[in-house]
Amino acid sequence: MSINPSLEKELMNDLRELNQNEQDAIRVFCAMYENSCENLKNEKLESLEKSLIEQIKFYGRKKNEYSEDIRQIMEKYGQLMAQLLQMYHTWLGAIILDLQDVYNNQKIAIANAKISIGLSHEGKKLASEEKINNYEIVAQECKRQMADCKDKMNSHLNEIFYEKDKSLSTKKGNIFQKFMNIFSGKSKVNHFVIAAMNQEINDLEDKVKAECENMENWVIEQIAMLENAILQTQELFNNRLKEYGYYES
Amino acid sequence: MNHSLGEIFYHGKIVNLSLAEPQELENMWQELEENQVIKKEAIKVCLNRMREEA
Secondary structure, three states: OOOOHHHHHHHHHHHHHHHHHHHHHHHHHHHHHHHHHHHHHHHHHHHHHHHHHHHHHHOOOOHHHHHHHHHHHHHHHHHHHHHHHHHHHHHHHHHHHHHHHHHHHHHHHHHHHHHHHHOOOHHHHHHHHHHHHHHHHHHHHHHHHHHHHHHHHHHHHHHHOOOHHHHOOOOOOOHHHHHHHHHHHHHHHHHHHHHHHHHHHHHHHHHHHHHHHHHHHHHHHHHHHHHHHHHHHHHHHHHHHHHOOOOOO | OOOOOOEEEEOOEEEEOOOOOHHHHHHHHHHHHHHHHHHHHHHHHHHHHHHHHO
16 A cells, blocks of 8 residues: 655655754753853852952952962862762763654654555554654653753752852951951961861862762663663563564564 | 854754853743644644555
């Protein structure tokens, strides 16, 4: 039985447009995700710098005297954020690879459904349609995980790297304190600002390491779930074909 | 942004994703997702018509 050529052409056009649409949506999502990461990182770093400068000024010192200390602290802080973000980049990358796989397999199933119609293989057509629908469920789960990855990245970064300048209670020095800072401001900045912040970074290093270790297992579980769903979809299709008598069991 | 995210052809114009505003990206994404649903529905209809005509 032959298929109407104009319908075949229509199907090919729809598939081509669908493919373009899916690829564009992935790219747009990645742009949204990267924007979010960049904005968060920049906000946190600006907030940290502002907080350090305010504290240095409170002790009557000039920020230029500590520019190297500030640079080093911000560099370490940025590295720790990048370390945590790397876990989310890995997760998102793995989801997208699975989603691409699902999209490709779904289109193959659509092509198989069309071939089955042409060959009047009703059973194969039904099995292919079921496969198309099952891949759709897996694709939706991939998209749910993508959104979850973006939200979790956002809240996790906010939880660990809270905004320093907003957490700092405003200290207002009186005239006597300002007078005393002439003699002890430098040691106070070294002790209460630079050393304290370096200690905080050391603590953050341990915390980020622990968070990454916890997350690693969780990400592996999430991806395994997707990959298992892809395998199950194929297995279910093979079983359906057996049921319809296309394979020897 | 540190690197280019590339461009897409959207509503008859080229959009540089690195330069797009967050709201613009959000709207684009929503629309692309909605279009996928419409396109998949069109594919189902097309397959049904093929079966009816075969």
